[in-house]
Amino acid sequence: MRRIVTSALIAVLLATVTGAGASKAGPGAPLPIRLILQWAHQAQFAGYYVALDKGFYSARGLDVSLLPGGPGRAPAALLGEGEAEAGTIWLTDALVARDHGVPLVQLAQIVNRSNLMLVAWKNKGIGGLGDLEGRRVSLWGSPLDAPFDGLFRARGLHVQRVPQYDSVNLFLRGGVDACSGMSYNEANRIYEAGVDSGEVTAFALRDLGFGFPEDGLYCLEPYFKAHRQECEALAAATMEGWREAARDPEGALRLVMRYARSSHVPANEAHMRWMLATILPSILPAPGDPWTFGHLSGDDYARAVDLLKGQGLIHHAEPPSVFRPSEASDAP
Amino acid sequence: MLRRLSIGARMTVLVLAASGGVLCLIAGYGAHRSRLVLKDELEAKARALGAATAYHIEAVERSVAKTAEGLAMAVSALPLRQAEVDDLLTRVVGANAGVFGSAAAFEPGVFGPKDPGLAHYAMRRSGKVVLKNLAEGGYAYRTHDWYFLPKELKRPVWSEPYFDKGGGDILMATYSVPVWFKDGRFMGVVTCDVSLAWLSKELSSLPLGEQGYAFLISKIGTLIAHPTRQFLMNESIFSLAQERDDLALRELGRRMVRGETGFVPFRSFTTRKDSYLAFCPIPSTGWSLGVVFYKEAITAKVNALGRTQLFLGLMGILLLLVLVLWISRSITKPLKELDAATRVLASGDLETPLALPTGDDEVVHLSSSFEAMRLDLKKHMADLQATTAARERVSRELQIAHNIQMSLVPRTFPPFLGREDFEIFAVLDPAREIGGDLYDFLLLDPFHLCVIIGDVSGKGIPAALFMAVTRSFLRAFLREEPDPAAALARLNNELASQGDTNMFVTLFCTIIDLRTGEARFTNGGHNPPYLLRAGGALESIPLIGGIVVGAIPDMPYKAGEFQLAPGDALVLYTDGVTEAEDRGGGFFGEERAEAELRTLQGANAEKLVKSIREKVAAFAEDAQQSDDITIMAFKYLGLK
Numbered sequence: 001m002r003r004i005v006t007s008a009l010i011a012v013l014l015a016t017v018t019g020a021g022a023s024k025a026g027p028g029a030p031l032p033i034r035l036i037l038q039w040a041h042q043a044q045f046a047g048y049y050v051a052l053d054k055g056f057y058s059a060r061g062l063d064v065s066l067l068p069g070g071p072g073r074a075p076a077a078l079l080g081e082g083e084a085e086a087g088t089i090w091l092t093d094a095l096v097a098r099d100h101g102v103p104l105v106q107l108a109q110i111v112n113r114s115n116l117m118l119v120a121w122k123n124k125g126i127g128g129l130g131d132l133e134g135r136r137v138s139l140w141g142s143p144l145d146a147p148f149d150g151l152f153r154a155r156g157l158h159v160q161r162v163p164q165y166d167s168v169n170l171f172l173r174g175g176v177d178a179c180s181g182m183s184y185n186e187a188n189r190i191y192e193a194g195v196d197s198g199e200v201t202a203f204a205l206r207d208l209g210f211g212f213p214e215d216g217l218y219c220l221e222p223y224f225k226a227h228r229q230e231c232e233a234l235a236a237a238t239m240e241g242w243r244e245a246a247r248d249p250e251g252a253l254r255l256v257m258r259y260a261r262s263s264h265v266p267a268n269e270a271h272m273r274w275m276l277a278t279i280l281p282s283i284l285p286a287p288g289d290p291w292t293f294g295h296l297s298g299d300d301y302a303r304a305v306d307l308l309k310g311q312g313l314i315h316h317a318e319p320p321s322v323f324r325p326s327e328a329s330d331a332p
Numbered sequence: 333m334l335r336r337l338s339i340g341a342r343m344t345v346l347v348l349a350a351s352g353g354v355l356c357l358i359a360g361y362g363a364h365r366s367r368l369v370l371k372d373e374l375e376a377k378a379r380a381l382g383a384a385t386a387y388h389i390e391a392v393e394r395s396v397a398k399t400a401e402g403l404a405m406a407v408s409a410l411p412l413r414q415a416e417v418d419d420l421l422t423r424v425v426g427a428n429a430g431v432f433g434s435a436a437a438f439e440p441g442v443f444g445p446k447d448p449g450l451a452h453y454a455m456r457r458s459g460k461v462v463l464k465n466l467a468e469g470g471y472a473y474r475t476h477d478w479y480f481l482p483k484e485l486k487r488p489v490w491s492e493p494y495f496d497k498g499g500g501d502i503l504m505a506t507y508s509v510p511v512w513f514k515d516g517r518f519m520g521v522v523t524c525d526v527s528l529a530w531l532s533k534e535l536s537s538l539p540l541g542e543q544g545y546a547f548l549i550s551k552i553g554t555l556i557a558h559p560t561r562q563f564l565m566n567e568s569i570f571s572l573a574q575e576r577d578d579l580a581l582r583e584l585g586r587r588m589v590r591g592e593t594g595f596v597p598f599r600s601f602t603t604r605k606d607s608y609l610a611f612c613p614i615p616s617t618g619w620s621l622g623v624v625f626y627k628e629a630i631t632a633k634v635n636a637l638g639r640t641q642l643f644l645g646l647m648g649i650l651l652l653l654v655l656v657l658w659i660s661r662s663i664t665k666p667l668k669e670l671d672a673a674t675r676v677l678a679s680g681d682l683e684t685p686l687a688l689p690t691g692d693d694e695v696v697h698l699s700s701s702f703e704a705m706r707l708d709l710k711k712h713m714a715d716l717q718a719t720t721a722a723r724e725r726v727s728r729e730l731q732i733a734h735n736i737q738m739s740l741v742p743r744t745f746p747p748f749l750g751r752e753d754f755e756i757f758a759v760l761d762p763a764r765e766i767g768g769d770l771y772d773f774l775l776l777d778p779f780h781l782c783v784i785i786g787d788v789s790g791k792g793i794p795a796a797l798f799m800a801v802t803r804s805f806l807r808a809f810l811r812e813e814p815d816p817a818a819a820l821a822r823l824n825n826e827l828a829s830q831g832d833t834n835m836f837v838t839l840f841c842t843i844i845d846l847r848t849g850e851a852r853f854t855n856g857g858h859n860p861p862y863l864l865r866a867g868g869a870l871e872s873i874p875l876i877g878g879i880v881v882g883a884i885p886d887m888p889y890k891a892g893e894f895q896l897a898p899g900d901a902l903v904l905y906t907d908g909v910t911e912a913e914d915r916g917g918g919f920f921g922e923e924r925a926e927a928e929l930r931t932l933q934g935a936n937a938e939k940l941v942k943s944i945r946e947k948v949a950a951f952a953e954d955a956q957q958s959d960d961i962t963i964m965a966f967k968y969l970g971l972k
Contacts, residue, residue: 072470162484165475169492172552175484192570193552194586264495268567270575 030063036084041259043275049255051241060233099314103221108235109296113282114211118203120178135177138164184278340660378610400524404509421454432527438520478506543629551618588620682710757937758964768795769960785904786839816841816854817891827882836883849896856881866899868933898970908961940965
């Protein structure tokens with residue numbers, strides 16, 4: 001409790017200092033930005049490590065520090081508390097937070113293609129989606145479960161919901177028949193627990209019409225207004241980092257491992273390599289993919305808003321120009 | 333190739349090659365066997381070590397689990413007050429060395445409507461037991477596996493090993509027992525933690541030395557204890573398999589987490605060395621213990637054994653070499669000596685005696701045989717020399733006798749120069765050096781010619797001497813009294829009187845009056861000569877019945893007569909002519925002689941003799957001559 005109070009105090013102080021000094025800051029003085037990640041250090045954030053390590057941030061006059069997330073460290077909340085200036089947040093998460101009064105604005109939509117999935121035991125007789133009826137399914141808490149709920153509702157499925165936290169051990173021990181997961185993470189964690197891919201049935205939500213953009217880069221609206229240029233530079237540098245990660249995945253992987261080791265997060269190279277290789281195609285579009293790198297399409301935004309509204313998770317959403325101010329002003 | 337070597341060298345090479353081969357086979361088989369035995373030993377050791385270690389870990393975990401279960405019973409039975417819970421936890425941790433920490437964590441509202449959820453935790457820190465409330469400090473205990481899994485699974489659960497950040501702050505595994513209200517509502521969990529630090533210590537203290545190591549994986553394959561610290565909690569046996577794209581390793585991992593026991597070939601994760609892995613489960617946590625032994629530990633032992641065997645083998649071969657050389661020398665030395673001795677023998681030196689080795693083996697027998705052969709040869713040579721000398725002497729004497737014999741018959745033709753009233757010619761071919769035949773002729777006076785032909789019984793020197801005696805006597809008697817019958821009678825008595833020799837002679841003797849052609853003759857058992865008249869008619873001198881001369885004394889010899897006309901020829905011969913044999917044993921016979929003679933009308937004496945001789949020679953071809961052949965022809969020409 002003391003730590004949180006201290007952090008909050010520091011954040012307020014820092015915000016005051018930077019806010020006050022923003023107009024005075026000369027071109028030589030880099031702007032410190034604390035960027036909070038959704039989760040512990042892993043390949044999901046490879047582009048940020050590359051951007052920092054290759055000096056893409058500093059080249060744009062930014063002094064970025066990356067803060068690991070994790071259980072109890074939701075970026076939206078930390079941004080609201082002033083513990084960080086920027087953060088990576090899921091689109092649905094950000095929409096809900098905004099509706100709850102955290103004035104988030106998006107700087108870039110990093111992951112445009114959904115990686116969300118359900119993994120079910122074949123030996124429990126689950127071969128198709130319909131087999132989930134009445135089964136125990138562990139799901140992450142709201143609003144991460146919004147696409148699942150949307151799916152179940154659309155298919156008329158009733159499942160026994162069991163909470164899911166950061167491990168898949170309940171699933172592995174047979175405590176549930178299916179669990180939620182990310183294609184770049186849990187799918188391989190289950191494989192790395194000795195479960196062969198033939199032993200499970202995997203449902204990718206994007207294939208079932210419930211894929212939504214995921215990781216995005218956010219800050220608070222007042223911060224954006226005070227540091228618009230730097231915020232846009234932050235987004236640009238991050239995207240450059242991702243491009244570089246795609247160009248040299250092994251180099252990016254070395255950085256990922258360095259960050260994971262330094263923060264004592266259990267991590268192994270095989271899993272991180274898998275994660276990077278799986279998440280990159282959901283960020284950088286291949287020819288034919290319907291999205292633009294870093295850009296949130298109006299259609300996707302509308303679909304996400306509809307989903308959340310439909311489930312009563314939000315009541316109001318800003319127009320895209322407010323949610324994504326930099327693109328709105330970019331427009332001619 | 334080998335054939336070119338001496339027996340000793342060949343024997344050495346062959347024996348060494350054969351024994352070297354056998355040695356190699358034995359060493360190879362030995363290495364193979366010892367490898368198997370060592371592998372079996374290793375397997376037994378690895379399995380035993382694994383089982384003992386697993387048992388030990390299992391015992392600790394069971395005691396921890398028992399403690400947690402006891403605690404859970406106490407918590408569910410007592411009316412709950414926070415101070416009592418703290419006291420209970422403190423005592424449990426204090427009393428159980430295997431328990432690092434113990435928690436009693438509850439759902440919100442257990443201690444009243446405003447209770448946000450409490451998690452009492454007692455743990456060791458710096459040798460003391462300290463208390464803390466895990467609900468404070470953002471720990472979010474209800475999201476942790478140790479709380480959440482038993483709640484959802486509704487049974488006690490061993491957690492996956494984890495680093496308890498914000499809680500115990502060590503690597504631990506937690507045994508959590510769910511606690512329920514009497515009405516079946518979930519109250520919370522009671523846990524006991526076991527530190528994993530001791531596991532690595534436990535495994536590294538196993539007596540494996542440099543030969544291997546042990547490791548422990550969790551229920552989902554995560555490496556909990558391994559010499560490579562970097563692996564711990566980061567890698568699982570499956571992530572390593574994925575990293576190395578090693579499906580066999582993945583399959584092994586699946587067997588291990590399924591709780592199987594086994595002993596398999598294995599390749600170390602870290603050192604990449606070929607190894608064997610014994611694995612066995614730790615049932616309560618579902619973990620699996622692996623004991624790795626490097627194959628090189630076996631190989632090193634086998635190699636050391638092999639080196640010793642090789643050294644001993646080489647020493648053995650060296651010893652064998654010395655022995656074989658000694659044996660082959662002892663065998664071949666007498667052979668070499670024999671060889672040298674036989675070379676001397678072969679050069680003709682029969683005087684040097686062979687050195688006879690002692691003993692009773694083949695070489696000794698061979699040497700003895702050679703020595704016997706040498707002595708036999710020597711004796712034989714001596715005998716041969718003696719025989720040859722004797723034969724040479726006899727032969728020389730015979731030659732002399734032959735010379736004498738031949739000098740006794742007239743051999744110069746024509747014998748009487750200036751005589752044109754008759755021709756005479758003769759040949760005598762002895763069967764051996766000295767024959768028994770004789771012929772003779774002599775002029776008793778200018779008008780009387782005596783012609784004699786005879787055949788002494790027997791051959792050789794006695795026959796020659798008998799012939800010489802006969803001739804001398806006959807010449808003498810005929811000179812005294814020119815009457816053939818009388819001369820033969822006297823000769824008969826003379827020869828018979830000396831007669832312990834049992835020798836006799838057949839004789840035909842005639843005295844021809846060269847003026848008239850009248851001839852008087854007598855015959856002592858000799859073949860009657862032929863008369864070849866000038867007109868071509870062939871007559872035989874009539875037999876007048878006289879027996880052989882010198883056999884029986886006082887025998888009468890009758891006289892006969894015949895008349896020769898100019899041109900008539902008297903042909904005399906011995907039985908060597910008519911009894912000459914061809915190769916088939918047939919006789920030349922009188923018919924052949926007569927037929928030949930009939931073709932010889934008008935021939936002179938020499939032609940007569942030589943023609944018949946040639947016919948006989950042609951008849952006999954290369955058959956050995958068995959008897960003296962004597963032919964004599966007298967041709968009466970008369971006075972002109």
